[in-house]
Amino acid sequence: MPNYNWPPMDQRQQMGKRQSRLDGIEKATGRARYSSDLNRPGMLFAVMLTSPYAHARVRSIDTSAAQKLAGVTGIRTIVKAGDEVNWVSQEIAIVAATSEQIARDAVRLIQVDYEVLPHVVKEENLAKAGNRARPAGEQVTGDPDKAFKEADVISEGQYGIPVLTHCCLESHGQVIEWRGDTIYFYPSTQNVSGIGPDLAKNLEVPATQVKVHMDHVGGGFGSKFPSDRWGIECARLSKESGGRPLKLFLDRATELSIAGNRPSAFAKIKVAAKRDGTITGWESTSWATGGMSGGGMPPIPYVMTNIPNRRLNHSAVQTNGGPLRAWRAPNHPQASFLTCAAVEDLAAKLGMDPLEVFAKNVQWAPEARRETYLHQFKKAAELSEWSKRWHRRGDSGPGTVKRGMGVGICTWGGAGHLSNCKATIHPDGSVEIELGSQDLGTGTRTVITQVAAETLGLPLDAIKVKIGDNSYPPSNASGGSTTVGGVSSSTRIATSNALEKLFEKVAPAWNTTADKLEAAGGKIQVKGDSSKSLTWAAASKKMGVQSITEMGQNDPKNPRGLNTQGVCGVQIADVSVDVETGVVKMNRLVAVQDCGLVINPKLAEGQVAGACIMSICGALMEERIMDAATGRVLNPEMEFYKLAGIGDIGEILVHMDIRPEMDSRGVIGLGEPPTIGGIAAIANAVANAIGVRVPVVPLTPDRVLAALEEKRSA
Amino acid sequence: MSKHQDELDPKTRKAGFSRRGFIRGVGATGGALGGAIWTEEEAQGAQGAVKTAGPGAVPVTLNINGKEHKLNIEPRMTLLDACRNQLDLTGAKRVCDRATCGACTMIMNGKVVYSCTVLAIDAQGKQIQTIEGISAGRPHAVSVAFVNNDGQQCGYCTPGFVMAAKGFLDRNPNPTYEQVKSGLGGNLCRCGTYVGVRKAVLEAAKAVKGGKNA
Numbered sequence A: 001m002p003n004y005n006w007p008p009m010d011q012r013q014q015m016g017k018r019q020s021r022l023d024g025i026e027k028a029t030g031r032a033r034y035s036s037d038l039n040r041p042g043m044l045f046a047v048m049l050t051s052p053y054a055h056a057r058v059r060s061i062d063t064s065a066a067q068k069l070a071g072v073t074g075i076r077t078i079v080k081a082g083d084e085v086n087w088v089s090q091e092i093a094i095v096a097a098t099s100e101q102i103a104r105d106a107v108r109l110i111q112v113d114y115e116v117l118p119h120v121v122k123e124e125n126l127a128k129a130g131n132r133a134r135p136a137g138e139q140v141t142g143d144p145d146k147a148f149k150e151a152d153v154i155s156e157g158q159y160g161i162p163v164l165t166h167c168c169l170e171s172h173g174q175v176i177e178w179r180g181d182t183i184y185f186y187p188s189t190q191n192v193s194g195i196g197p198d199l200a201k202n203l204e205v206p207a208t209q210v211k212v213h214m215d216h217v218g219g220g221f222g223s224k225f226p227s228d229r230w231g232i233e234c235a236r237l238s239k240e241s242g243g244r245p246l247k248l249f250l251d252r253a254t255e256l257s258i259a260g261n262r263p264s265a266f267a268k269i270k271v272a273a274k275r276d277g278t279i280t281g282w283e284s285t286s287w288a289t290g291g292m293s294g295g296g297m298p299p300i301p302y303v304m305t306n307i308p309n310r311r312l313n314h315s316a317v318q319t320n321g322g323p324l325r326a327w328r329a330p331n332h333p334q335a336s337f338l339t340c341a342a343v344e345d346l347a348a349k350l351g352m353d354p355l356e357v358f359a360k361n362v363q364w365a366p367e368a369r370r371e372t373y374l375h376q377f378k379k380a381a382e383l384s385e386w387s388k389r390w391h392r393r394g395d396s397g398p399g400t401v402k403r404g405m406g407v408g409i410c411t412w413g414g415a416g417h418l419s420n421c422k423a424t425i426h427p428d429g430s431v432e433i434e435l436g437s438q439d440l441g442t443g444t445r446t447v448i449t450q451v452a453a454e455t456l457g458l459p460l461d462a463i464k465v466k467i468g469d470n471s472y473p474p475s476n477a478s479g480g481s482t483t484v485g486g487v488s489s490s491t492r493i494a495t496s497n498a499l500e501k502l503f504e505k506v507a508p509a510w511n512t513t514a515d516k517l518e519a520a521g522g523k524i525q526v527k528g529d530s531s532k533s534l535t536w537a538a539a540s541k542k543m544g545v546q547s548i549t550e551m552g553q554n555d556p557k558n559p560r561g562l563n564t565q566g567v568c569g570v571q572i573a574d575v576s577v578d579v580e581t582g583v584v585k586m587n588r589l590v591a592v593q594d595c596g597l598v599i600n601p602k603l604a605e606g607q608v609a610g611a612c613i614m615s616i617c618g619a620l621m622e623e624r625i626m627d628a629a630t631g632r633v634l635n636p637e638m639e640f641y642k643l644a645g646i647g648d649i650g651e652i653l654v655h656m657d658i659r660p661e662m663d664s665r666g667v668i669g670l671g672e673p674p675t676i677g678g679i680a681a682i683a684n685a686v687a688n689a690i691g692v693r694v695p696v697v698p699l700t701p702d703r704v705l706a707a708l709e710e711k712r713s714a
Numbered sequence B: 001m002s003k004h005q006d007e008l009d010p011k012t013r014k015a016g017f018s019r020r021g022f023i024r025g026v027g028a029t030g031g032a033l034g035g036a037i038w039t040e041e042e043a044q045g046a047q048g049a050v051k052t053a054g055p056g057a058v059p060v061t062l063n064i065n066g067k068e069h070k071l072n073i074e075p076r077m078t079l080l081d082a083c084r085n086q087l088d089l090t091g092a093k094r095v096c097d098r099a100t101c102g103a104c105t106m107i108m109n110g111k112v113v114y115s116c117t118v119l120a121i122d123a124q125g126k127q128i129q130t131i132e133g134i135s136a137g138r139p140h141a142v143s144v145a146f147v148n149n150d151g152q153q154c155g156y157c158t159p160g161f162v163m164a165a166k167g168f169l170d171r172n173p174n175p176t177y178e179q180v181k182s183g184l185g186g187n188l189c190r191c192g193t194y195v196g197v198r199k200a201v202l203e204a205a206k207a208v209k210g211g212k213n214a
């Protein structure tokens, strides 16, 4: 059996290289075809009619006028008379037509009569949620009452983080054609191998009938797993039109309203501590919404999960908003913000350096991670010039612009998912690697290529990687930072197996056995004997006419040391706040992050920097704003659903923690962890700068000014 | 109308401040920039002054990347949709469709425009350049710099960013780091690639000067 272990760090030729992404030029020249870019012969366009009300009962739907419009090829109603709709922009009907404009006109001609029902769309105030709040039951560990009675100091605060939406730049949708027995499905998805069976189940056809293909996806962040109502109905409309291809991608307003969101989280938190900063007790009453399903409790206290005496209460608040979907590190940014804000407030109350308080309480983190956090605190402090720039809360000197520093932390799993890879070596020496996976922009294609090239001792351009099609061996969906561990391991195993077979063809000529051979520098040779060596092409000829095809699987139950889980990260924000205008300016965000063995440091750093920028959006700008009176989303377009621009982010400093002891752990996912700690770090930096906690993010000027005002009047 | 459109276009109005900043500055009316914001008298005056077209399909001729394209499209179709849906030029993306994100950026008569907010019928008689045009033959130096500096992840914002960067460098061949930050404020990236984009634009400026691309 081949040795699948990763080669030692100092012997790697392709892995660990700062390789530019291999599909980069395609993307940067506009040649890359996303599913939303497909133009198929005879293609129709579909547009959805959605609910204008947050809560209503449908009395009747009349599509007759729309049916008659020239160019309309089909209409499907998604709700029927008597059905309730529970959020604004919920799907009502869908129209297919020869052009998008005609489909839009037709949508306007559909008459729906609604009985409007009462709604609840806001959850900031738990007292006002009434029977929409569903308590999950109290969880008690240890003796919190005693801990609070005996505490040297008790710090209390209230914090909130609102609903965000994914706002993928490529909106949700697909091109689909149901011709004869086959459904050709071109979605925008994180789930190439799984979305076909999902669609098939919804259409009640065998999964073998669905052919899925997607070359690129314009963002997902956790929102693009299922085939979705619009995918299902478009398939039927295509069939009804005799198999014509049909395109539907949500318009931005619908995308922001119903294509997924990250649940909010609010909490009243009380922390008991000793005078030296050691936390001895935790009490929290939290609540959250992610639509009609409410919202789960973020994992608080975050990282410091073993704080000895805890009392936790959580309520899921049902609101008439679009349904939640997984959002890059589900529940973690919320938990990190709630916890790190409470710890920072404790530190301020004690007059201590928060880094010291965090370091002290790392004792409550899982043992295996403690050393890493301590190392990372030190590194982040050094890179952010903490000792020079940090000051006591509010002690930021004269002037109207106040500078402050704050810290946030993260943890995540990130073990490799179930992944199958097929590696083929052809007699002409060409190599194909096939996986039913997808590249979300994380660099999946590139790292697969690097692993295959490393294993086969070939240059990158000798490897043809094929992903994005469900005819390739299945890999699980890309969610939870599981892809890189999964695909790198399955690729390593498949390519090692294929190479072993090639060795078996070549070895007899040298009177030796496969285990004595190695592949390096484009050659197959006897280990330690350079006189016995063949070029890759010459060696491949030995296989005659038959290609070698071998499989490799990453089995999450037995990852063979190739991948593992569990990472840490520390972020430190440096901000300036204008106390006259309330505007927060980013000076710098420092991120120290480990993720085990890093296959491509360049792309890894890009992931982390991008995640930092996402945190800046979440800390300072982004928020789905609901209108209590009408139940509508007030900002379902990108002008007022604010994202950071290139000038809004200050400087981002990324440090990958790739010490040998990290590398030896194997590959660990990176997509989620660096998105987690930034919001906490920025919110804490603002509190440090202006001397008062701004309780709810994003830290917009009005919230900053309100907090300052409250401090003045206190 | 075309003159009007130019004046309304936040990209062409800009003078030393970012388009995004400008749109932010105009507050509540910013969202309407993409739509009709004429007063009723203006609209009537305009109707009297110019020939009306539509609502059915009308012949439209577009000069894109130096080539004439004859189309028969409804006058309400945007330049972006005409390119994407009629001409299969899909490098420019439709993201916000409201002149906010820059994913649809093209260059028209040398000026950077949001093609989601230009009607195809108004783009007649103008020289339109798309990402496909600047990438013909070989990748443009700006595209290469985006790859070298990893100014992209999912890549959906990238063609628009590359066009905006090219337009920016055409006007400012020697930008400072600060100018790059303020000059490219009209493009949004959800994946957060701005760190790479900043480096890419500075590298591209050098490459263009070095004659690697005209």
Ligand code: FES
Pocket (backbone or CB within 6 Å): B093, B094, B095, B096, B097, B098, B099, B100, B101, B102, B103, B104, B105, B114, B115, B116, B117
């Ligand atoms: S699509 Fe044109 S600016 Fe966003």
Ligand code: FES
Pocket (backbone or CB within 6 Å): A169, A218, A219, A441, B151, B152, B153, B154, B155, B156, B157, B158, B188, B189, B190, B191, B192, B193
């Ligand atoms: S690279 Fe994904 S939106 Fe910019």
